[in-house]
Amino acid sequence: MSTSAGLPRRILKETQRLMAEPVAGISAIPAEDNARYFHVEITGPKDSPFEGGIFKLELFLPEEYPMAAPKVRFVTKIYHPNIDKLGRICLDILKDKWSPALQIRTVLLSIQALLSAPNPDDPLANDVAEQWKVNELAAINKVLTVLDMI
Amino acid sequence: MGNSCFGKRRRTDHAYGPQVPQNVNSRGEEAQLWSPVPRLYPDRPHNGIVMLRGSHMFTCDMNYIWNMDVESLVLLTLKEIRRLVDNNQEPPLSIIRLNEIGESESGWVQVVQAMISTIPMDDPLGPAVIALLLDECPLPTVETVEKLYDILKPSAELAQEALHLPAKHRNFTCILGCVAGILAGLKSVELLKDSVLEYLLTLLDPKFAQEVVLFALVALEKFAQTGENKATIRKSGIQEKLMELEKYQDSSLTKFREVGFCAQWCLDNTLPIDGRTLTFEGLSMEKCNVILNDHDVSEYLKISADGLEARSDALSFESVRSTFCVDEGTWYYEVLVLTDGVMQIGWATKQSKFLNHEGVGIGDDEYSFSYDGCRQLYWYNAKSRPHDHPQWKPGDIIGFLIDLEKKQMVFSRNGISFPPVNDVFQSVCSGFFAAASFMSFQQCRFNFGMTPFKFPPKVPFKKFNDYAFLPPEKKIILPRFQKMKLLSSMSISESSCSICCDMDANAKLVPCNHGGLCMDCAVQVEQCPLCRVKISKRIQLSPADPGLYQDEIG
Numbered sequence: 001m002s003t004s005a006g007l008p009r010r011i012l013k014e015t016q017r018l019m020a021e022p023v024a025g026i027s028a029i030p031a032e033d034n035a036r037y038f039h040v041e042i043t044g045p046k047d048s049p050f051e052g053g054i055f056k057l058e059l060f061l062p063e064e065y066p067m068a069a070p071k072v073r074f075v076t077k078i079y080h081p082n083i084d085k086l087g088r089i090c091l092d093i094l095k096d097k098w099s100p101a102l103q104i105r106t107v108l109l110s111i112q113a114l115l116s117a118p119n120p121d122d123p124l125a126n127d128v129a130e131q132w133k134v135n136e137l138a139a140i141n142k143v144l145t146v147l148d149m150i
Numbered sequence: 151m152g153n154s155c156f157g158k159r160r161r162t163d164h165a166y167g168p169q170v171p172q173n174v175n176s177r178g179e180e181a182q183l184w185s186p187v188p189r190l191y192p193d194r195p196h197n198g199i200v201m202l203r204g205s206h207m208f209t210c211d212m213n214y215i216w217n218m219d220v221e222s223l224v225l226l227t228l229k230e231i232r233r234l235v236d237n238n239q240e241p242p243l244s245i246i247r248l249n250e251i252g253e254s255e256s257g258w259v260q261v262v263q264a265m266i267s268t269i270p271m272d273d274p275l276g277p278a279v280i281a282l283l284l285d286e287c288p289l290p291t292v293e294t295v296e297k298l299y300d301i302l303k304p305s306a307e308l309a310q311e312a313l314h315l316p317a318k319h320r321n322f323t324c325i326l327g328c329v330a331g332i333l334a335g336l337k338s339v340e341l342l343k344d345s346v347l348e349y350l351l352t353l354l355d356p357k358f359a360q361e362v363v364l365f366a367l368v369a370l371e372k373f374a375q376t377g378e379n380k381a382t383i384r385k386s387g388i389q390e391k392l393m394e395l396e397k398y399q400d401s402s403l404t405k406f407r408e409v410g411f412c413a414q415w416c417l418d419n420t421l422p423i424d425g426r427t428l429t430f431e432g433l434s435m436e437k438c439n440v441i442l443n444d445h446d447v448s449e450y451l452k453i454s455a456d457g458l459e460a461r462s463d464a465l466s467f468e469s470v471r472s473t474f475c476v477d478e479g480t481w482y483y484e485v486l487v488l489t490d491g492v493m494q495i496g497w498a499t500k501q502s503k504f505l506n507h508e509g510v511g512i513g514d515d516e517y518s519f520s521y522d523g524c525r526q527l528y529w530y531n532a533k534s535r536p537h538d539h540p541q542w543k544p545g546d547i548i549g550f551l552i553d554l555e556k557k558q559m560v561f562s563r564n565g566i567s568f569p570p571v572n573d574v575f576q577s578v579c580s581g582f583f584a585a586a587s588f589m590s591f592q593q594c595r596f597n598f599g600m601t602p603f604k605f606p607p608k609v610p611f612k613k614f615n616d617y618a619f620l621p622p623e624k625k626i627i628l629p630r631f632q633k634m635k636l637l638s639s640m641s642i643s644e645s646s647c648s649i650c651c652d653m654d655a656n657a658k659l660v661p662c663n664h665g666g667l668c669m670d671c672a673v674q675v676e677q678c679p680l681c682r683v684k685i686s687k688r689i690q691l692s693p694a695d696p697g698l699y700q701d702e703i704g
Binding site for chain 1: 503646649680
C-alpha cells in the first residue's frame with residue numbers, strides 16, 4: 001500500500017471532501033492526531049422517531065480500509081432494534097455487503113437511513129426488536145424517553 | 151496477546167462478527183461528548199461478559215466471588231491477569247463481578263475507590279489493570295466522576311499528601327488520565343475543574359515519587375486531547391514544569407527516564423511552545439542508520455525523536471517494526487527494558503499484522519516470535535509457552551540473536567543466554583525486522599548497534615547499524631502536529647484509481663466492464679466494487695491508449 005506520511009491517499013481524499021462538501025445532517029471530523037479516527041454526529045432524520053436527536057458516533061478506518069469496512073458505533077445511547085446497548089450497529093454494508101467503492105459518507109448516509117427505517121427482522125438488540133414488532137407505538141415512546149423528549 | 155490477555159471470547163451471536171466498531175482512543179478535540187473506548191471489540195472481555203451474564207457460566211466459584219468485597223476483587227483481578235494468556239480463556243469471574251458492580255453510579259465510584267486504595271505501587275501490572283478495569287466498566291457520566299471528586303477532593307493541598315501516600319495518588323492520577331481519555335471532548339472539559347488542574351500541576355514536581363509525577367503528566371496529556379482543555383493547560387504554565395522534567399530523559403534511573411520521556415514527548419507533540427527547538431531539529435542522526443519505523447507503527451505508540459525509544463500510554467496493544475530487516479547471516483540487537491510490565495519483543499516479518507485494538511501484536515501470528523519477560527512467556531502464532539527466565543526488571547538488557555543459517559533465535563537477559571528456539575522458521579525464513587508490542591504504560595529502548603552492546607554474543611554476528619542505510623529525510627520522527635499539517639496539504643490527481651486514489655486507474659473488469667480502478671486494487675476484489683458482479687477477468691489498459699489492452703489477468 002502506498003502511503004503519504006503513513007496515510008493512504010484514499011483516506012486523505014475522503015477527508016478533504018468531507019470537509020469541503022459536508023452532507024446535510026451529518027458531520028465527520030477527523031481526530032487531531034489520528035487521521036483514521038473520526039468524530040461523527042448524525043441528526044435524527046425528519047419524520048422518524050429520532051427526529052430532534054443528535055447522535056454521536058465514532059468511526060475508525062482499519063488498516064485494511066478500503067478493502068475492509070470502517071468500524072462504526074454509536075456513542076450516544078439509542079433505542080433502536082438494530083443497535084445494541086453498546087452502540088454496535090447491525091448493517092449489512094458494514095459486514096458482508098461492504099464494497100471498497102463505498103465511502104465514509106455513504107456509510108454514514110446508510111446509518112442515517114437506518115434511523116428512518118428500523119429493521120426489527122434483523123435485530124441486534126433482541127428485546128428492542130421484540131418490542132418494536134409487538135407494539136411499535138410503545139417502542140417509539142421508549143425512543144422518546146431515551147432521548148429525554150417526553 | 152496484549153490487552154486481550156483475557157483472550158478471545160466465544161461468540162454465538164452473528165451480530166458480533168468482525169464488523170463491530172472498535173475503539174480508538176480519541177485524540178480528538180472539538181465538541182465530542184464521548185470518546186471512544188476499546189469497548190466493543192469481539193475479543194475483548196466485555197463482550198464475553200455481556201454474554202456470560204445471561205446464563206451458562208455459573209461455576210462453584212460463583213458464590214464465593216459474588217460475596218467478596220470490592221477491594222478483594224480488585225486484588226484478585228490483579229493476580230489473575232498475569233495468568234490469563236490463552237485465547238479461549240473466559241474472563242476472570244472477578245472482572246465479571248466488578249463490571250456488574252460498576253454498572254450503577256455508586257458501584258462505579260466504589261470500584262474506583264477500591265482501585266485507588268488497594269493497587270500496590272510495586273505491581274508491574276498495576277496501572278495497566280486500572281486502565282483495563284475502567285475500560286471494562288460502563289462509561290461513567292460527568293456526575294459520577296464528580297461524585298468521585300466530592301470524595302477525594304483533588305486540590306493543590308491534596309497533592310501534598312502524595313509525599314507520604316504515593317500509591318494512592320499514583321492510582322488516582324492514573325484513573326484521571328484514563329477517564330480523560332475515555333471521555334475526551336466536552337465531558338473532559340467539564341471534568342478538568344480548576345481544582346483538578348491544580349492538583350495535577352502540583353504533582354509535576356520531582357519531590358514526589360516519580361510514578362506519581364508520571365501519571366499526573368499522562369493525565370494532563372490526555373486532558374489536552376480536547377482542544378479547549380489544551381488551551382487551558384497551555385495557559386497554566388505547564389511548559390516550564392515540563393522543560394524541567396524533560397531533563398530526566400537521560401537519567402540512569404528508569405523511573406526518572408519515563409518522566410523525562412513523557413515530558414519531552416508532550417513538548418514535541420502535544421504542547422509545543424514557541425521558542426523551544428523541537429527535539430528532532432537539534433539531533434545529530436549522522437551515525438544512526440536504523441530507527442523504529444514511524445510509518446510502520448500502530449497509531450498511538452510514542453516514538454522518541456531519535457527513533458530508538460518507544461512507549462505506549464494508550465489502552466490498545468501498540469506495535470512497531472524497525473526500518474531494517476535481515477535475510478541471511480547472524481544478527482544481534484539489544485533492548486533496554488525501562489518498565490517491567492507486558493511487552494512482547496522479538497522478530498517479525500512484514501506479513502505480521504499489528505491489530506492494536508484487538509490486542510494482537512508481535513508473536514500473535516505465524517510471522518513473528520516474541521519474548522515477554524513480564525509474564526515469562528515466549529509467543530508464537532498467538533500461543534504462549536513459559537520460559538524459565540526470571541521476571542524482567544527495569545534496567546535489564548534483553549539480547550535478541552537470530553541465526554538465519556541455523557534457523558534459530560537465542561534470547562538473553564543481562565548476558566545470560568537461553569536455549570535456542572526455532573518455531574517461527576516453520577512459516578518464514580527471511581525478512582525479519584526487530585519488532586515489539588507494548589501494553590499500556592510500557593517503555594523500552596532499542597540499540598541496533600550504533601552504541602556498543604552491553605552483552606555482545608560470543609558467536610560472530612552482524613549489527614543492523616553497520617549494514618543499514620537511511621537517507622537523512624527518513625531519519626526524522628516528525629511531531630504529530632507537523633505530520634497532520636503535512637497530510638492536509640497534499641493533493642491527489644483526478645485520474646487516479648477510485649479505490650486507492652494512488653495509482654492510475656488502468657483496469658477494466660469483465661464481464662461488467664466497470665473501470666476506474668487500478669490493477670492492484672482490481673486483483674484484491676472478487677466482485678466488482680460498483681455492481682457486485684463476480685469478476686471473471688481483469689484487463690489492464692495501456693497508459694498511453696486506454697483503449698488498447700496490455701495484459702489480462704483471469
